[in-house]
Amino acid sequence: MNSPIKVGVLGARGRMGSEAVRAVGEAPDTELVAAINREDGLTGLLDGGAQVAVDLTHPDAVLDNIRFCVEHGIHVVVGTSGLGTPELATVRSWLADRPEVGVLVAPNFAIGAVLSMRFAELAAKFFESVEIVELHHPKKADAPSGTAARTAQVIAQARAEAGLGEVPDATTKELDGARGADVDGVRVHSVRMTGLVAHQEVLFGTEGETLTIRHDSYDRRSFMPGVLLSIREVGSRPGLTVGLDALLGI
Amino acid sequence: MNSPIKVGVLGARGRMGSEAVRAVGEAPDTELVAAINREDGLTGLLDGGAQVAVDLTHPDAVLDNIRFCVEHGIHVVVGTSGLGTPELATVRSWLADRPEVGVLVAPNFAIGAVLSMRFAELAAKFFESVEIVELHHPKKADAPSGTAARTAQVIAQARAEAGLGEVPDATTKELDGARGADVDGVRVHSVRMTGLVAHQEVLFGTEGETLTIRHDSYDRRSFMPGVLLSIREVGSRPGLTVGLDALLGI
C-alpha cells in the first residue's frame, strides 16, 4: 500500500471542516497533518508537509487560501462557495505558473447528488414527461433549491438538444401554484417539512412506465465520501477542475 | 352461505359500468340479473328481481334512476357524479316514504383513496408540517385533483380543531409556484406525467420523523372492491348514506 496522502483542513472548526477532520483522520489512505482555523495562518500546511489542502472556510478567505497553496505546490480541494467565473479565471492564471498543481472546485460533494444530476441528464431525452420534487427542512429560505434548479436546467438542455418539444400538460383549470415553478420548461415542486433534511426526486414518464431518481441526504457527513474521493484524485488532475462529475467518470 | 345478492347495473356498457358487470358476475356472493343501458328502460331491474341497483350512468339520468329504484324498493349504489346538496335533499324526501330502502352515494369507490383521506384526517393533529403531492396522467384538466383538494380541506379542519397554527415555512425567495397551491393553508403540488394513472401522497412531519400515506390507483378496476362492498352493505343501511367512509367503520 502507498503511504497515506498528507492532508491539511482549512476551516477545521466549522461544521463541514470538523467533519472533514474526522473523515481524513479515519480513512486508511489519508493522514491529517494540519487542522487550521481562521486565526492560525497557513504555514501549518507547510510545517505538516501537506500534499493536499481542503478548503471549507468562507467566501472572503477562499481565494487567498487557494493562492497560497498553488504557490507552495499544494493541491487544493475547494468546498467553499463564492467562486464565480471571474474568480475561477484568476485561479487558472495562478495555475498557469504552477502547471503541476491541481485545484478541484466542487459546489456539491454528495456523490449521490452529483450522480442524480448526471443520470437525470442522461435519461432526459428518452422521456416525454419530466418533473422534479425537492423536499427540505422548513428553515430553507429559497424555493426551489439550487440543486433542483440546476437539475432542471440540465434536463431542459438535454431535451432541447434531442429535439424534444414541450412536456404534455392538459391543465386548463389550475389553482395558483399547483403545477409548480417553471424552470426552463421543467416543473419543479418544493416541499418544506419539519423532520426532513434534503431530498430530491426526478420523475420521468413515457408510455406505460416511469423512472424515478431519488437522492436523500440525511446528514452533512454525506459530503465526506466525495471529499475523500477528491483528495485521492486531485493530485493526478493538474490544473482547474470544476465539479465532482469529472472524477466520477460517467 | 346465503343466496347471492341480485344486482342490476345501470350504464352497463360504460367504462365503469362494464367493469361493474364483470365484477358482479365474478364475485361469489353477487349475481348479475340486469345489465341496462340508456336505451333499455328500467323495467329490466324488476324483471330480474334486482335487490340492488348500481348506477354508473350520467348526471342527467341518475336522479330519475334513483327515484325509480326507491319507488320499487330497490336499494341503490350511486357512483355517478352530479348529486349536489339540493339533489341529495330530493333523494331524502323520496326515502321518507320508503324508509326500508337504502341509497349509498359515493364520490370515490377506491377503498385505498377513502382510507388515505381518513388516515390523513386522523394523523393531522399530531404533526407540525403537512403537504400533499398528487400525481396524474397529463390529460387531466384540473390541478390540484378534487381528491387532493378535499384531503387538504379535511386536514386543515383537523388542524384547526386541534389548535395547530400555521405550518412552518421560512421561504423568503420563491420562484413563482415552487411552493405549490395553498388550500386552506395546506400546500398541494400537482405532477402531470405520461405513464402515470392516479396517485397521491400525503406527507406529515414533526421533529425527526415523517409519516407518508400514499395511494396508487393503477386502473379503474380499483373501484370495484368498493362497489362490491357497497352492494353488500347498502341493504342493511336504510336511508341515505354519503361516502364510503361510513362502511369502513373507522
Next chain:
Amino acid sequence: MNSPIKVGVLGARGRMGSEAVRAVGEAPDTELVAAINREDGLTGLLDGGAQVAVDLTHPDAVLDNIRFCVEHGIHVVVGTSGLGTPELATVRSWLADRPEVGVLVAPNFAIGAVLSMRFAELAAKFFESVEIVELHHPKKADAPSGTAARTAQVIAQARAEAGLGEVPDATTKELDGARGADVDGVRVHSVRMTGLVAHQEVLFGTEGETLTIRHDSYDRRSFMPGVLLSIREVGSRPGLTVGLDALLGI
C-alpha cells in the same frame, strides 16, 4: 395559560435522556425541575417538586424508579424497555394503593411509528395483499425489526378477525429468501444500508390499487413529541396505561 408541568428526567445524561432534558426545557408548557443520573438518588424529584417523572434509564433500574414515584404520588412516563407481563402486574399492584397516580409505559414514543401501526391495523381487512419492508442502518443486529414484527402480527390478527384467507402468491421458483420472512403469514423484508436510520413501509394491495403507509425516523429526537404528549396526558390517566395508542385517541 396553566403553569407548566414540573418534570424530572431520570437517566438525564443518556442518549434519550439528554434529548428529553432539552425537549422539556424548550417546551412552553413543561418545566425541568430535576435531571437525575444513576449516582444521584431520587430525592431530587421531591426537592424539585416534580409532578411527572420520565424514566429513560435501564431495565435494571426502572422498576425501583417506578415504585419510588408511585409511592410519592409522582406520575411516571416510562420509555425504558424490560417491562414484561410480570413486571407490569407488579406496577399495577403498587398503583392499587395509589389510585390517583398515572403510569404510562410506551415501547415506542415516535408518534409516526405508533400511527403507522394503528393505520396498518385498520386497513388490513380491506386488502387482499399486504407486505412490510423495513429499512435500517447496517449496525442493527436483528432482522426483521421488532416494530416490523409487531406490525405484521397486528395485521395478521386483523385479517384473521375479518375472515381473510392467505395472501395470494403464485411463486413456484424462489431463490432462498427472496420472498422475505413469514411472520404469521405476512411477508417482511429487511433492508440494511449505510446512510439509513430507521424506516418502515407497509404496502397493501387490492384490485387496481395499492395503499402504502411509510414511516421515516431520521433522528432520536423523533421520540420527543411523543414524550411531551405523554407528560401532558399522564396526569389525567390514573392507573397503568401501556402504549402511546391510548393517548392518540384512534
Next chain:
Amino acid sequence: MNSPIKVGVLGARGRMGSEAVRAVGEAPDTELVAAINREDGLTGLLDGGAQVAVDLTHPDAVLDNIRFCVEHGIHVVVGTSGLGTPELATVRSWLADRPEVGVLVAPNFAIGAVLSMRFAELAAKFFESVEIVELHHPKKADAPSGTAARTAQVIAQARAEAGLGEVPDATTKELDGARGADVDGVRVHSVRMTGLVAHQEVLFGTEGETLTIRHDSYDRRSFMPGVLLSIREVGSRPGLTVGLDALLGI
C-alpha cells in the same frame, strides 16, 4: 422529413404484437406494411416491401423468422425470448453473408428498465451498500424477477472491478428470509401484491446519503417506445446487436 420506415410485425395478434401493430401505425415516422400471424407465412413481408421486421412470436419460430429476414435483406428487431449463446452464434453466421443487414435482439424494450440497470451499474462503485426491492403482481412464478437478478449481477461485477468488499451487515439474529435472497452478494427482496404490475427499486447507500433508482412499469405499452427506437436505429447498425443499451448511447 424522410419517408416513413416500412415495418412488418410478426406475431401481430399476440399481446405484444398487437401493441406493436398499434404503435407502428400511430408513429409518424413508421408505416405498417405487414401484420403477420403464425398461419400466414412470411412472404407478406416481401409483398409489403418491409424494411424492418419486428419479431414478437415464439421461441419455436423466431430463428426461422430471423433467417428469412436476413436472407431477404430485411433488418430485424427481436423481442421474442429464447435466443441463447448458440442461437446468437447461428444468427451471426447468417449475417456474415449479409453484412449490410442489422439484427437487434432485446430482452427488455422498456427504456426505463434498461436505463435503470445501466445507472445501477454506473453508480455501484460509489456506494458501500446496495440492495434491490422488486415488486410484482402475485401471479408471477419466479422470485426474484429475471431483471432483478440481472441487475444484481451487473452491480456485483461493478463492485468487484472497483475492489469493493462485502456490503456491511451486522445481522446476527435473522428470521429466515428477512434479509432477502443473496445474488452474488447483493440482497434482493421480492414483493408480490395484487394491484401492482412490475416495479423495481435499486437502493444505494453511503455515509449520510442514499440514492434510489426506481422503475415502474404500468402497462405492456411501456415496451413500445423501445420498440420504435429499435426500428428507427436497426437499419444503421449492421450485424448483431444484443440489448437496447447500445442504442441509448450511455
